[in-house]
Amino acid sequence: xxxxxxxxxxxxxxxxxxxxxxxxxxxxxxxxxxxxxxxxxxxxxxxxxxxxxxxxxxxxxxxxxxxxxxxxxxxxxxxxxxxxxxxxxxxxxxxxxxxxxxxxxxxxxxxxx
Amino acid sequence: xxxxxxxxxxxxxxxxxxxxxxxxxxxxxxxxxxxxxxxxxxxxxxxxxxxxxxxxxxxxxxxxxxxxxxxxxxxxxxxxxxxxxxxxxxxxxxxxxxxxxxxxxxxxxxxx
Numbered sequence: 097x098x099x100x101x102x103x104x105x106x107x108x109x110x111x112x113x114x115x116x117x118x119x120x121x122x123x124x125x126x127x128x129x130x131x132x133x134x135x136x137x138x139x140x141x142x143x144x145x146x147x148x149x150x151x152x153x154x155x156x157x158x159x160x161x162x163x164x165x166x167x168x169x170x171x172x173x174x175x176x177x178x179x180x181x182x183x184x185x186x187x188x189x190x191x192x193x194x195x196x197x198x199x200x201x202x203x204x205x206x207x208x209x
Numbered sequence: 210x211x212x213x214x215x216x217x218x219x220x221x222x223x224x225x226x227x228x229x230x231x232x233x234x235x236x237x238x239x240x241x242x243x244x245x246x247x248x249x250x251x252x253x254x255x256x257x258x259x260x261x262x263x264x265x266x267x268x269x270x271x272x273x274x275x276x277x278x279x280x281x282x283x284x285x286x287x288x289x290x291x292x293x294x295x296x297x298x299x300x301x302x303x304x305x306x307x308x309x310x311x312x313x314x315x316x317x318x319x320x321x
Contacts, residue, residue: 100252127307138211139253139298139311154308188252197243198309200252 098123098191100201108207109179116175117204119189124169129198130162131188139188145172179208212236213301215312223320228286230315232299235280239301243309244273244284247296256297257284289319 099122109115119128128145143164144152151164166172176183186205192198214233222228230244240261245253259266259273259282266273272285286293299312 097255102252105250129308136313138213138313139300139309141308141310144308190252192307197255197258199255200245202250202252205250 097199098125100189100191100199102189102201102204104204105202106205106207108209110209111180113179114175114177115179115206116173117187117189119172119174119201121170121191125191126169127192127198128166128172129190129192130164130172130174131190131200133186133188133203135184142174142187145174176206179206181208184208211313212239212310213299213312215299215315217315218313219316219318221318221320222289224291225288228284228289228293228317228319230284230286230297230299230317232282232284232312233280234282234301234310236301236303236310237280238303238305239310240304241302242273242275242282243300243302244271245298245300245311247298247314253298286317289317291319291321293317294319 101120103118130142131139133139141154142157145166147166163175184207186203188203189201190198243258244256246256247253257268257271275282296314296316298314300309302309
């Protein structure tokens with residue numbers, strides 16, 4: 097399994113600001129994804145981070161709100177833009193082969209005041 | 210639209226006894242099923258999986274059962290240990306699509 101590092105592990109943010117979360121993997125991976133886990137909720141897929149091209153977003157998520165970069169096969173960033181309290185969640189980076197189990201980072205817990 | 214459902218938000222079991230976690234799904238295209246375990250302040254860790262061509266998969270203390278006709282799967286943990294206390298997520302995907310759909314999770318507490 098890959099070792100996945102996320103930064104920051106947690107942060108408290110002010111309404112209206114933006115925060116970028118970094119995900120670093122110790123090996124090249126085919127697939128990278130960003131998930132969100134709102135308080136008491138399940139994990140929801142935000143988008144697939146595509147290397148060298150625009151991310152593929154799931155229904156209900158848009159690039160203006162959650163811009164994603166993936167410059168190479170080991171690194172990706174997710175930005176949460178113009179934050180509101182509803183964005184308070186755990187944001188998780190995950191990686192995997194084209195099919196099968198995914199491996200997750202430890203998550204970035206964001207609290208928006 | 211929740212395609213994977215875990216209807217029991219919590220489960221309490223005595224150490225040494227069996228823990229049974231249940232999961233239902235609605236999407237008939239799902240053919241690969243997984244269980245993840247999550248401790249507080251950590252990301253989910255993969256536990257065990259099963260393909261739709263099987264009805265049972267066993268790995269040590271963990272066994273997953275799949276009933277395709279009922280669109281139901283379960284995870285059995287025998288014997289339960291205090292270190293098993295965590296949130297368990299059921300997940301599913303279709304071979305035509307790499308995306309995982311997750312249930313809401315079941316919090317397991319193993320009592321000494």
